[in-house]
Amino acid sequence: MTPIPPNTPRRALPLHRELSAVWGRPAGLRGLLSSVNHSEIGLRFMVTSFFFFAVAGLLSMLIRAQLATPEGAFLGPSHYSQIFTMHGSIMMFLFAIPMLEGLGMYLLPKILGARDLAFPRLSALGWWCYLFGGTILLLALLAGVAPDGGWFMYTPLSGKEYSPGINADVWLLGVTFVEISAVSAAVEITVTILRMRAPGMRLTDMPLMAWYLLGTSVMMLVGFPPLILGSVLLEVERAIGWPFFDVERGGDPLLWQHLFWLFGHPEVYIIFLPAAGAISTILPVMSRTTIVGYGAIVGAILGLVFLSFGLWVHHMFTVGIPHMALAFFSAASALVAVPTAVQVFAWIGTLWKGRPEMRLPMLYLMGFFATFVMGGLTGVMLAIVPFNWQAHDTAFVTAHLHYVLIGGFVFPMMAAVTYWLPLITGRLHIRGLGHPAFWMVLIGFHGTFLIMHLTGLLGMPRRIDVYAGNPEWIVPNLVSSIFSFVMGAGFALFALDILLQCLLGRRARRDPWGAGTMEWQMPMPAPSYNIASLPRSADGGSALSLARGEGLLPGAPRGRRETLVVSVTDGQPRHVAVLPGNTLLPITTAAVIGLFVLMLLFGLYGLAPLGLLAIAVTVWQWHRGTGAVHDHPPVPVAPGLALPLHWHVPDGLARTGMVCTLIANGTLFACFLFAIGFLSVVAPNWPPPPSGLAGGPTGTLAAGLAAVALAALGAASVWSRREQAAGAVPAMAALLLALAALGLLAPLLDDPTRHARDALRAAALAHGLFHVVVGLMLALLCQVQRRDGRIAPGRVGAGPLWRLWQDYTGATTAILVLVIAGQEVLS
Structure with a gap:
């Protein structure tokens, strides 16, 4: 239980205890972790x-x-x-x-x-x-x-x-x-x-x-x-x-x-x-x-x-x-x-x-x-x-x-x-x-x-x-x-x-x-929940009125960590987000990632796939959740104002977070394209020796597999846009087809240790495989959420995230295929 800050008004003490029970952490080692x-x-x-x-x-x-x-x-x-x-x-x-x-x-x-x-x-x-x-x-x-x-x-x-x-x-x-x-x-x-x-x-x-x-x-x-x-x-x-x-x-x-x-x-x-x-x-x-x-x-x-x-x-x-x-x-x-x-x-x-x-x-x-x-x-x-x-x-x-x-x-x-x-x-x-x-x-x-x-x-x-x-x-x-x-x-x-x-x-x-x-309008030291009620406007309001619960979302009457989500530009309230509570998942995930890093550091490359599998399992636990979700009535934020919960809106915090993640991912992708162009134009010892992909049946087969992969990714993107994740199963089938096509491309590539061009192509293939696997995990998550009731009429679940990721995967894979094809033609 969070201790009562010394300058908390007496009339605010019940709210403080209510909020501390929800926003605080347990005592002891488990609470610390x-x-x-x-x-x-x-x-x-x-x-x-x-x-x-x-x-x-x-x-x-x-x-x-x-x-x-x-x-x-x-x-x-x-x-x-x-x-x-x-x-x-x-x-x-x-x-x-x-x-x-x-x-x-x-x-x-x-x-x-x-x-x-x-x-x-x-x-x-x-x-x-x-x-x-x-x-x-x-x-x-x-x-x-x-x-x-x-x-x-x-x-x-x-x-x-x-x-x-x-x-x-x-x-x-x-x-x-x-x-x-x-x-x-x-x-x-x-x-x-x-x-x-x-x-x-x-x-x-x-x-x-x-x-x-x-x-x-x-x-x-x-x-x-x-x-x-x-x-x-x-x-x-x-x-x-x-x-x-x-x-x-x-x-x-x-x-x-x-x-x-x-x-x-x-x-x-x-x-x-x-x-x-x-x-x-x-x-x-x-x-x-x-x-x-x-x-x-x-x-x-x-x-x-x-x-x-x-x-x-x-x-x-x-x-x-x-x-x-x-x-x-x-x-x-x-x-x-x-x-x-x-x-x-x-x-x-x-x-x-x-x-x-x-x-x-x-x-x-x-x-x-x-x-x-x-x-x-x-x-x-x-x-x-x-x-x-x-x-x-x-x-x-x-x-x-x-x-x-x-x-x-x-x-x-x-x-x-x-x-x-x-x-x-x-x-x-x-x-x-x-x-x-x-x-x-x-x-x-x-x-x-x-x-x-x-x-x-x-x-x-x-x-x-x-x-x-x-x-x-x-x-x-x-x-x-x-x-x-x-x-x-x-x-x-x-x-x-x-x-x-x-x-x-x-x-x-x-x-x-x-x-x-x-x-400085909150007690000192600041409690775990910051303020007993949220400000009604940009100027914040008086500290005492907020402490007494005269602002928005006063206290924690529903026993959840609730906070407001606003629009990007004008700051108008849009919905109420329920934030997750204390959990051991962050330390578990970091430990698993650390174990994977140590495997690579000590050259245990044969065990590295097990590390990746463990990371995937822990990340899955973050997003799946447990039990069915029922319809929630709008939350009373203030007299005369009630807002929906984030489970019922498509433009929640998770979607904005996915957009930011894809900005970082897209920057990495742009840098990879820069690496391809830089080595192709500036690096010595180019053009490389003739490639096994140049013309002939090998080149034709590779082009066909790439076309199959792109068509399957496009189909998966279309299915991901179906209402209520009804397209999760056919989309998973399309993604598996894309995964198989990309996997069959690997033996057709020249030895990646032979030349930088071949190494770049292998890296491009690994990029596509990784994104397809993540897309598969998101599609499976949507299907599980649909079964559990987290995706249903009026409840969006992970659907918006999946659509964003799927569109990004299809676009970047298509660009890489075109770049590699252009390289082949020019060489």
Whole structure:
């Protein structure tokens, strides 16, 4: 049972007990393992990310200890390579992204006036995948087999020939495991913002933090699939020899760089946007005014989201790309400074308009301004091709990267933690440690990295462990190392300050900062259900009236986790969603996925199909449900307003979630088409030797099988649109026919290890088979739901999801067939 927050009004206590019984979690270990509450999962993400931040910080101390002297006798080359690779990988994949996921999961329902996120079990699955994947990477570091090819894992150095151990496999499989968490969070955040806002809250009425998180989640949906595809292709090459990046067999290492930086540069803005959202939220409160330029900031967010995907090649200016491309990407890299500058000027205008109070969160924001602007200026310098050629892969780039990431993310996140910690703990900050921690971090940071620009301009390359022949680098490196330990002590003091506040801080009154925003209108610490009744409008209403149940959906009279779902644009209430309760399915599913990853890591490929089968079984349990579903009358939301339950509407949260999933899936598919085109046009050793599919009876048979598969997928798509899933059985027959046709195509392909073209064709076939199998599972689910009464007149079940997936499968399979046929004709 959730404890009663100390500032809960007496008249609200019965509602509190009723809601806590429904939204809370059981005590003990089972409750800990089964909880799906957004506040708890968000806190788990943030606490775990702080742990990984501490680990990465300790690794950075080892790096600076090694570079403090030119001989570098502290670490050997192998250990040094593992340490700097793990430092970068942990900071990017195990700290920055999970930290913003946790902040978004914790805050979003509170600032939007909702009770939870759209898919609570998906959030919990994401955290368990993050925890298990990060544990795999840490255990590999302790065992001495951590990845050692840099956090970017450039080929061919990360290929089997130059990295024969499992070091590279640990990175490829571990990071991909963690990315399940990132994509899950992106779907979760996007759907929550679009469909679970307070009634009447139009998109243009949303708090800026919601806009920033929406931009971030959309970028994650589009930005992570390129890296997932690259990681899968490289792991397949390492495991079974399909040559996607092997020059001698028609591959190209530059394909990895393109796929990696298609993720890597948007990643910078994925990290920056939530931090900027925290700034736009905290700065007006600390300045005792409202934000200047709301519309301009929203436009800048959209501009950053769009422009960030056109910059990836500026990380590749030295690889020999054509001059026209150099000019285009250089201009785009300089142009991205415009929307960033719009936000900075809006923040400065807010400071000018208001009366800034230099409280602790404001100090961290001032640290952000002093640091991020300098990092932005060096970024513009690196966008200019001639300068980039001189500074590429030097310590100058390392300094720029840290100015952008620590200035643009860490300082705002420290401000955010300081600002929102009373909402989390219900306790106030303890004076005495926060200010010294800030100054130590600020001085230590600039002392470490400001001089590193000079070290880079003196020619020191990145990722070296000794520099005995370069005495001009000794003093700058020693200075950087000394100040790095000052910065590390500052972060330790910051962690101690947080711990003491959680344990010893005085009880906080509601809204201690005087912000007046929606998240501060609930008791502190926030209960599991957030608010006893939902706001009637975008302005939230008074805290006391909501606590007394005078808003929408008061209490939990039906014993279900009910929340409102609204339309995307104008925020008008559409129906009531019943969210799932606590369950062990997320941890079970994550454990099964983790077991499958370990099978691949240790080369147990014969057992891998059993792992896939186990994953399919656990995923099936998520969606099937139990028992028959009867008609539910509309739910009374407020006097004079009753809305249907989500079982009776076709446009529910699940359908919006499927649309978001298919956006990510479509991005991965588009990147795969890019890989086919890139290798066909740019890679050496093309055209390949004659294919067995070229002409003759083999080619005719392959074309016939492809036509059968496409016709069967089209028929399945038509049948999936029949009312009440009546077409599930004939559609399953059509899908089985498509599966058989695609399966018979496999023996007709040339050996995928022979040439990259054949490997791409085999990968395309695997893509089609996977999507047909998922389509079969959805069709079977619809048939089972029809039998159980979950699909019937007035009840939609999984039908809309199946239709979307089936249409996507048919379209992408047809495109792949046409692309491969076109390749064959042109060759």
